[in-house]
Amino acid sequence: MSWDTINxxxxxxxxxxxxxxxxxxxxxxxAKAYNRCFGTDDGKRVLEDLTQRFIFQNNTPFGSQxxxxxxxxHNGESGLVKFLINQVQQARVL
Numbered sequence: 001m002s003w004d005t006i007n008x009x010x011x012x013x014x015x016x017x018x019x020x021x022x023x024x025x026x027x028x029x030x031a032k033a034y035n036r037c038f039g040t041d042d043g044k045r046v047l048e049d050l051t052q053r054f055i056f057q058n059n060t061p062f063g064s065q066x067x068x069x070x071x072x073x074h075n076g077e078s079g080l081v082k083f084l085i086n087q088v089q090q091a092r093v094l
Contacts, residue, residue: 035091
């Protein structure tokens with residue numbers, strides 16, 4: 001679906017629902033792939049290391065030259081690990 005479709009009045013609720021269902025199915029399959037990847041013993045070990053390294057031990061020292069930049073950088077690192085964990089947890093619910 002595109003803006004042109006909507007602007008022309010060719011908007012169809014059924015096609016929007018189908019597109020939404022397809023997007024949800026694709027997201028569910030991707031979450032399951034994350035779960036398969038990090039569900040192995042090695043995957044669990046890697047995810048635990050990433051969690052320790054980039055969430056729990058990821059501090060910005062008070063003496064940093066640019067603490068705002070470093071804090072934002074560390075926040076990005078932890079955000080990625082949180083995303084991975086979230087995908088694995090979503091797959092378990094599906």
